[in-house]
Amino acid sequence: MTQLHPIIERVTARIIDRSKDSRRRYLDLIEREAHSSTARSGLSCSNLAHGFAAAEGDKAAIASGRGPNLAIVTAYNDMLSAHQPYARYPEAMKLYAREVGATAQVAGGVPAMCDGVTQGQAGMELSLFSRDAIAIGTAIAMSHAMFDGMALLGICDKIVPGLVIGALRFGHLPALFVPSGPMPSGIANKDKQKVRQLYAEGKASRAELLDSESKSYHSPGTCTFYGTANSNQMMMEMMGLHIPGAAFVPPGTPLRSALTRAAVHRLAEIGRDSADYRPMGLVVDEKAIVNACVGLLATGGSTNHAIHLPAMARAAGVQLDWQDLDELSSAVPLIARVYPNGAGDVNHFHAAGGIGYVVRELLDAGLAHADVLTVAAGGMRAYADEPWLDGEALAVRPAPAQSGDDAMLRPVAQPFLGDGGMRLVQGNLGRATFKTSAVDAERWTIEAPARVFDSQEAVQAAFKAGELDRDVVVVVRFQGPRANGMPELHKLTPPLGVLQDRGFKVALVTDGRMSGASGKIPAAIHVTPEALGGGALALLQDGDLVRLCANIGSLEVLADLSTRTPAAPPRLEMGTGRELFAVLRHHADGAERGGSAMLAEAGL
Known part of the structure; x- marks a missing residue:
């Protein structure tokens, strides 16, 4: 045995x-x-x-x-x-x-x-x-x-x-x-990703993007x-x-x-x-x-x-x-x-x-x-x-004794990486998840000035205006369970990927979610405590120097936050049934506990 x-x-x-x-x-x-x-x-x-x-x-x-x-x-x-x-x-x-x-x-x-x-x-x-x-x-x-x-x-x-x-x-x-x-299987994944980035840069039309996506999900x-x-x-x-x-x-x-x-x-x-x-x-x-x-x-x-x-x-x-x-x-x-x-x-x-x-x-x-x-x-x-x-x-x-494609599947004795690629990063900004398996190792440490946003739409607007063409840690806050139900922030992946491809050092820090569909950008996600209700992300300001390091598991801001007042959360929008979930947002626990109102209120 x-x-x-x-x-x-x-x-x-x-x-x-x-x-x-x-x-x-x-x-x-x-x-x-x-x-x-x-x-x-x-x-x-x-x-x-x-x-x-x-x-x-x-x-x-x-x-x-x-x-x-x-x-x-x-x-x-x-x-x-x-x-x-x-x-x-x-x-x-x-x-x-x-x-x-x-x-x-x-x-x-x-x-x-x-x-x-x-x-x-x-x-x-x-x-x-x-x-x-x-x-x-x-x-x-x-x-x-x-x-x-x-x-x-x-x-x-x-x-x-x-x-x-x-x-x-x-x-x-x-x-x-x-x-x-x-x-x-549909269109090759690298081709799908390329069209998405071209669209983010304004170099592909919506019709071209829809054609590409339809060949993927078909x-x-x-x-x-x-x-x-x-x-x-x-x-x-x-x-x-x-x-x-x-x-x-x-x-x-x-x-x-x-x-x-x-x-x-x-x-x-x-x-x-x-x-x-x-x-x-x-x-x-x-x-x-x-x-x-x-x-x-x-x-x-x-x-x-x-x-x-x-x-x-x-x-x-x-x-x-x-x-x-x-x-x-x-x-x-x-x-x-x-x-x-x-x-x-x-x-x-x-x-x-x-x-x-x-x-x-x-x-x-x-x-x-x-x-x-x-x-x-x-x-x-x-x-x-x-x-x-x-x-x-x-x-x-x-099951087969040998992998049929060692570019995709390997034995434990010859892995792609020595660890599983999901690390805890923590520090004075809270605790978060960093998926190292999706990011090249040379990008596991990023130190750059923060640009702070309260929505992914605001990030997109700043990208289109050329305001992010530099080394930057993009902070998107008020995206946790209590704030707005913790949506996935997929709109961020193409523009941040473009910035990284342009040679800038880019990272994402957010109390929102990015899933297994997220890509190659170093990211500290699910930050807890979230900005709403006491999290340090609510104290950050543009220009604060943020250091994210998956090698040592750190998530730090190199600034004194002790005298700052938390930023006010954005006004919650109604519609699409979001108002019906207000009680769940209000009672939700933190991401590390599962982000659930039901389990929290049940005492589990």
Whole structure:
């Protein structure tokens, strides 16, 4: 048996110790729920009759309780390319359930935003808190006490974390995520990025930009860059919540259908009345959270998960912070480069060996926990295999022993970088995340005068006016959860990239978000405390010398802030439903705790 790396062991032990009280409260909760009268057997005849009134063909089975009844919680809509394939899933899943003596019902739907549509728009200010709405929607779906397991249909940015958080409150039941897979690869990523920068410089028309983007995002399936959505899929594998190898199989293929069928069959096998009970609350424990962190670091995944992982962990009674991520990063090498950190997308990554290759490398190097409960019978080692079709039957085989593309995927012994590339930077400006894996090492230290803005639109205006053509640390504040819902600041990437390409030393410091879709600019993001309510960013002024250094983990302003008065936040705009989220903004906690009002108010 491979010995666990001492840093992985130490950080895991610290998380377990820190979480002992909250984890015990959580385990007590799901134990009570497992034996409460709110199970289907405890429903009155009137309750039960309402529950199966429309279950054509399944009424007798649900009424008699002779097999498990599975909840389908779906984030389907046909505007999100990743979720469009889910339209027909419930119909098929009901058939698959009947094959093993089970039944399935759509328990409810949850909202599903597309950050690709809302980025740079007012709707992005709803994005982070849509995670809370999704968690609440999941709880509403599961509140009917009709179900013996949860099939969770969601893929994209806030949707998977929201489903995890909501489902964990019903952690006495087994749960499986059922993905739909990525769209085919489109225009080369370097060509897409080039057109974006040309447009930012006024050298490409809107028609040319739209043509380029349409060739990138062009069909049903998940967007193929390695942003938050595809990082979600990797983490569901690392947390043992997928059928092994399900993450990146394309939609509409026989193998994808076979994996969905296997997910339903497996969910029916692992309920509380079975001999192989695998409740979600026991699958998602401290070691599973560490495995998710390790997978994120090893593959250069989205920085959004510096917010989502602590929130998901809290829902299971596990306390995770950025120091944990930073220390894990020091031990976990970067073994994958997927766009925007490399040239190829997730389809190329999957073809080169994919998740199975990554899992095997991490387990063999003692960088991930093998001794964990997963939905798969073989534990975490099962995720080092890849699925394939033997005729019409689903089969598995070991992931490739060698990478199919060493420009994208490498063994632990020959990594791209010696660490996982997600570092904690801290100092008198607060604590923040710096994604070193996306930035050339010579740019990890930037010291330059600050230019302070309260919106990304103001940054764009200054760029177009030529005011940023110099060495500069661009500070964008009042972008945290309490200020405006912590939108992603994607409008900043092209102009800052242009400035850097012109030879200037440029960095970004913000209490807002940038995801795995962000690019090559050194950035201290998610700064906490945020500017609204006491953060030092509210004290900064134009010209203050700011030093950002990922090498030593520092985020400092070389000025005396003690006599300054905080700047007033900008007036909040109404419209696009933003006013409906005011209570969530008001009660949100800090980014390092997950930026959630719901978890904060629940005392989790």
